[in-house]
Amino acid sequence: MEISSLNQIAVPGVYLLILFLGYPSQVLFCYLDPAPLTKNELYISNVVLVLIFITYTKSVFVDPGTIPKSHGQDDKEGRETAGVKRGDGLKRTKWCRKCDAAKPPRAHHCKECKRCIPKMDHHCPWTANCVSHTTFPHFLRFLFYTSCGLSWLEYLLWIRIAYLWENRNMPAYLGPNPFLVAHLFATTVINSITVFALGVLFIRNVWCLLVNTTTIEGWEIERHRTLIRRARHFGGILQSPDGTKVPIRKQEFPYDVGIWQNVKQGMGTGNPISWLNPLAATPSLNSGLAFPTNGFEDASLSWPPPDPDRSYRRPPPSTNATPFTFADSALSPQESLAAFRERQVADAVRRRRPFVQRAEAQLARDRDGDGIGDGYGDGMSEGESRSDDDEPHKGGRTGGEDDEGEEAWRNAEGERLKDFGVDEEVEFYDEQEDDHVPLGQLLARRRAAGTGTGTVTVTVD
Template identity: 70%
Template structure:
């Protein structure tokens, strides 16, 4: 049984355990049962937690409509009616969905589709935190943190009273079952409060600066590439010996705290931010986003990454095998086509050695150059490589196995890493789609 099949019932059970039995427990411990106002406050918080969590689970994270780039009706980086710079048509293409991707969209391996403004796929809601579900998810974190903090306060009063009366005879105190229940409730509440509190603070920060969890990973990745490129005159090696210029690029979607909050919560009304029945943001507002204009409008996000590039030229055989050997004579026509597509998909990605291995090899080859003696990799300015360190280990090899400072990879956020990491190139649109766009553009001028 997979985690996503039991996670949601387990969370509902945890909410119920910390909500209702705890109220019964508190009524048997000194200094006495909860007051009427405390009961009203506790049960109100409990109802709000149930509502917001249910919405986080069952609200559709969104899907990209077909022909969205035509309905949007905007050219890339064009000004809208309010004078705001918008990211209109995307130049990125999802090979899994066989469709263009709007800005800030990622392909989720769990939902099996592209999700607008995907933050991450949350296993505890079995749903994506996205443009449409983020406000509900944030409200759930807020009310859960408040409710757990309130319960922690009530438990602390009972624990303090119990400790103050520790010298009294045992028969005057609570039974062992009540003490065990108190201990279990305190531990469960403390761990849950800590985890959700940290997650709530992190999401508040993401809301304030208008980033998603995935985009935070991309920002750190870009900073890593900039630091690496600084050692090589601003250039890094791409596939097939190509050189890629790496320049510092600012995150384009941070447009100011107030606008960031309005965009993330779907409204500028502070009362709606706390309303558990607030409407879900419309999908149309998640297909294009205002930018801050700090960099050239022609630049896209994420910035160029040499390890996200496709192999441009076929590799010659080095194992002495004969070329053009047909070894699938026994396959049916359907199996032959399927085998060809598997080879085509596998060939689209070039497995590269980790950056550390590539640099060390290059330094070994250039050791005769006295100027290279000053370049010592591993001085603390570069990033570590996680994921094996040996070539030929599938998705664990090369820079697609890169981890951020917290040890996270794209796949840890629910992203289909095998597809997404290599779909961020702006020139991967199929030829048929390019020809169709060219015909549409030509007809528009007629």
């Protein structure tokens, strides 16, 4: 089921599930031995239920945030938060084509929310909302209280089940009627499945909090490791679809700044009492536009690391010294537009050609003597044309998806970017550093950096 269609029924369905597991079970226990719930047990059950309702409601209705229009402009603050400083004083800025605006680090374009979300973790279909910098604390508290509440309910259920089992030989008329037994069985099955799923999800999110990664960044880390394994076969260099050679080196994740600082940043406060407070304030949006780094890597490097398959087609080097070159100057405006569209389509097809196909084609050219001999063939024998994670039907990709290109790459759990609610078309190919930034923005940043006296050369092929 698509996320968009699931959103329409997910939130009401979750509320109904909470109600079903919370209140009818309390009535059920009144008719089951060994005894109805005590006063303290009723108090604990209902307090936890209230906490679950509050935290889930905040997970659903708190705004996941949006990127301010002023972010990334040519003012001093915008330049400091738009990306990572380079040696020339400028910043590498990620630009969202659909939002037509700069993106801060760790932001992604959500296909459901239709905008860029600061520090997007994923779009959760069960809350119909993005788990982001502003909603993550509420979401984690919801998982915590739900796991505790369902575990408490599981304990109460198994006390009654154990009592029934111990007295299974009694006459049927002395035991509960079939309706109560069916209700007990259904509640136990549903609760057991739910507490297991949410418990695993809670543990995973706690781990992400401790190491300061998001679900999407976990996917990017695994993708980076895949590229490193590929590059080992090719002398540390991979080729982009247009033939550009991209050096691949291991890059450490920059946002893990220590467990305590990670937790403070993720929960929006360093007060442990506030971590459990269901009415705690939502983290400030401004704190989600820039993040401290651990300094393990050079400041000029940004995250995610370079991925050859995300590269745009670069124009070929020109021997023409003319600053402006237009090869189709003799065409009419309509013909020029048609030619441009054709180049776009051809570029998209080439860009989406899967890595395995490109590598095998280069190896075939090298074996036939047609290759240049320093591309994919370097350091790789015929039997090493594929690593485990590059098999079309194993590891990184499943059968039938090769024509979709590298955006169809899957991690070890079989997940793609789109499975987290990310707009793949924007994130995989159009989230380029400085490549898609409008020329006016680049010139403004250059002037602001004090280097606007040079000559800008534009080549249009």
